Amino acid sequence: MSVQRLRWYHRLRITNAYGQLIALIFLPIMILSCVGASLVLIETARSSRAEQRNAAFAILARYQPTAQRLNLLLDQPQQHEKIRSILQNMLNESNLLRVAMIDREGRPRISFGYGSNLAWPVFEAHRETFGPLHSDIGTTYGLRAGYTSDGPVWLVVDMDNKPLQLARYRVWLVLAITGLLTLLLLLLCLNFYSRRWISPIYEIRLQLQRLSADTLGQDIQINGTGELRLLQVDLVTLLRRLHESFEELRQHTEQTEDDLRKTLDALEIQNITYRKARDQAITANQAKSVFLANISHELRTPLNSIDGFVNLMARKGNLSDQQTIYIQTIQKSSAHLLALVNDVLDFSKIDAGKLVLEQAPFDLEQAVFDVIDMLSPLACEKKIDMAVYYYEDMPRQVNGDALRFKQILTNLVSNAIKFTPDGDIIVRARLEDSVDDQHLVHISVQDSGIGLSGADRKRLFESFSQGDPSVTRQYGGTGLGLAISRQLVQLMQGKIGFEDNQERHPTDKGATFWFTVQLGKVAGDEMSWPSLDDWNILSCIQHPASANVLRGYLSQLEAQQQEAQSIPDLFGRLIPFEAQRHAHSWVIVDSGGDTEALLREIRTRYYGALAVYGYQMAIDPDILKRYDAVALYEPMSRSALIAMLQHEQLFSRSQPEFSGQGLHILAVDDHLPNLMVLEALLNDLGVEVTNAHSGIEAIEVLTLRHEQGRAPFDLVFMDIQMPRMSGLEATQAIRLLEQEWNTNQPLPIIALTAHALNDEKENLLASGMNDYVSKPIQIDQLVRILKQWTNPHHKSEQSNHTPDYLAADYPTAGYLTADHDSAFPSDESTISASSSNFYPDDFSPEEFYKPVSGAMQQELQSHILDWPESIKLSNGKADLATELLQMLVSSFAEEKTLLKVLMDKQDYAELEQRTHRLYGATRYIGLPTLQALSRAFEKLLADQRKSGVAINDSFIEDVEMYYQQLVEAMTDLDSEAQKILNPG
Structure with a gap:
């Protein structure tokens, strides 16, 4: 649109003086004249009509009383002639054509004058006056003249329009005369302007057009006046100066041509000399390249021999430590020297034009990963991560020189590893283009190393050059790698380059080197991969x-x-x-x-x-x-x-086979549901179980068994938090009893804990416990523990706390030993992770460390009871899961009362114990909401106890809120549980 508008602007553009004069003066004057004439005509017509209207209504007003008195005679046709004679004087009025008295139906009751038999125009019957209205002979005006027996009657007159037309003609005549006079005046002004300004300018143009380089000195006729004459004088002076300068330039040009001719003759002589020197340099360079190629090839033979014999000496293995160091130094130096010779050999071959690329099919993906795998030990040694983005559009098979392709990629990746102190290296391989029978492959190597300065980039691909001279000393190298890569890329019809990562993002480090190569297509090279939708x-x-x-x-x-x-x-x-x-x-x-x-x-x-x-x-x-x-x-x-x-061995594992026949286990826990689940799991493995409901009862059972001379238990599962005597205290007491009894084989004691915190590790170790399992206990955990701690080989080594980390055929985990603190997970979330499947997908128990919001509470309403998970935690026994659920629900009434009493007493230590007990109970039933709330409530109380800070109102409010949420969760669980416990 803008281009078209500009084109019209150029078409309408006026460049000559006459056109501008007409456009800027004549046209505005004509437009103003037309507008003025139109206004005059409009106002004149309006004035004439107003005058006619005033005259008409004046006549009507004068005869209205007479017409009102004659209204009574209108109903008498024999009186019409009398009425006409009375109103006959109205025709004497100026410009009046006819008169009539018309009723409301528009019928003339009496009419006389010129054209009285013609129809009158229709008017609105409700108006007192009307007009002007157009009629066949003039303009009609009317005035109500009274009423007859059948309605109102109007006195109507027709005025002649000829006076109006005559007035309009007079105005047109005056305007025409005025316009002609104005046009004559404008023409006189144009003539004066033309002779005064335009004609001299055209004459100057004609004289300038006749000028040439030879006639610049001729005089120009001056016939202007005023400022234009001064301009002509200045123009003549300028032309004279130009003529003088032109003459000087001509003389200088002739002298310069003579000098240039002499210089060209001298250059021709020098070119002959330079051509001879260039031929000699080319011959010498070729000789040098041939020499380098031959000598580099000859050097490789003794170097290979040195390397081979050194490797043979190293394999014998009968060298001293000092000799081994010498041999390793020789190996490294030999390998480094051989790499340098190979670079020189490749460089000399390329420089001599003797390097011929091979054209053979090869696996492109395998070639890329061969290079990366070869260099990965260097990256591993520097602890640099590597990744390869090998895009799916890449072909499988290509035609080309695989060795030279690998050489280019090896140079770039090895440089990236060499100049990257830490971080990562990312290789990207993608198909840039595929036309005809060629693939254009793009490979980039991105590092996070030292990067490149702006001044060093120009010399980067030059032979025997590195970005910084100090780099050679710090990192080594000849500076031939990138030069050889650039020449190989050119031979493979590609390009090579680099970019600073900071230019892409200010916080990035290092550089990205890239290259493209042309590789031939191979039939059937499409990438096809299996579908693993079942994985x-x-x-x-x-x-x-x-x-x-x-x-x-x-x-x-x-x-x-x-x-x-x-x-x-x-x-x-x-x-x-x-x-x-x-x-x-x-x-x-x-x-x-x-x-x-x-x-x-x-x-x-x-x-x-x-x-x-x-x-x-x-x-x-x-x-x-x-x-x-x-x-x-x-x-x-x-x-x-x-x-x-797709490995044949799918590592499928079923439940580990284990027979616990002959084993006798002591299970200690103050919470009956925990003991029921543990006993059921152990009984399924053929293990005999003795239960104890407290640490004191466990010590009594062990003492009685010792006094009776019966065989000791094979293992003890000990709960940590119990009233009167905790698991830690009970374990310490058992270890003291073992010392009194001079027991040769310490009893393995395994901690049962709903969550193990980091600060409890040393307490568990110091108490003499050997291992721990997290609630809820799984069958695999039990098998692992039993295999570990009921094996006689392990029992013989329990005293020094150095257990083997492998069972007979199954790996173990988490042993509490003084030498293996790493057996503990690093934080609490790791320990309790085994139960994290109870929570919603986007929910974490840590969110309950503060009072649960209403939105979160609503979200957890759908996670009140997970019955399939409950059956799974009961080892697939629905009756056991039902019994555990029944026991838990039946304890809610007492639990709510006890929690409320403890809150009123502000006995937060006991409240913490009761909350922990409730939390442990939820570990054996799928109760996501209740488990999360009780765990968070317990942690709130534990944090307050450990902080030592005085109890404040905020803490009390949080406790009250947690209690309310626990009560609501218990109520909701009771309702859900009844659907399972009482299905009818």
């Missing part, structure tokens, strides 16, 4: 790029994936993941940190297929074998991932 993977990888790669691969393979953001989050997901496990379930974890401790904790919750992601050098095969896991090496490839997931 279910739970992963926890700390490196974001590696996690993204795994997510992308699994999404492409249509596998189901859950991602844990942290180790506690992973532990929280393991038990529900184990519950839903099938033949195609996998858990993939990062090898960072204490891998053995991590796998140990995982195996307490999950028994299916397990993979550890990390560098090959960083993963201990013995640990993998010990915990029945496999390795997924960093960086991860799609092929390796598929091969691992």
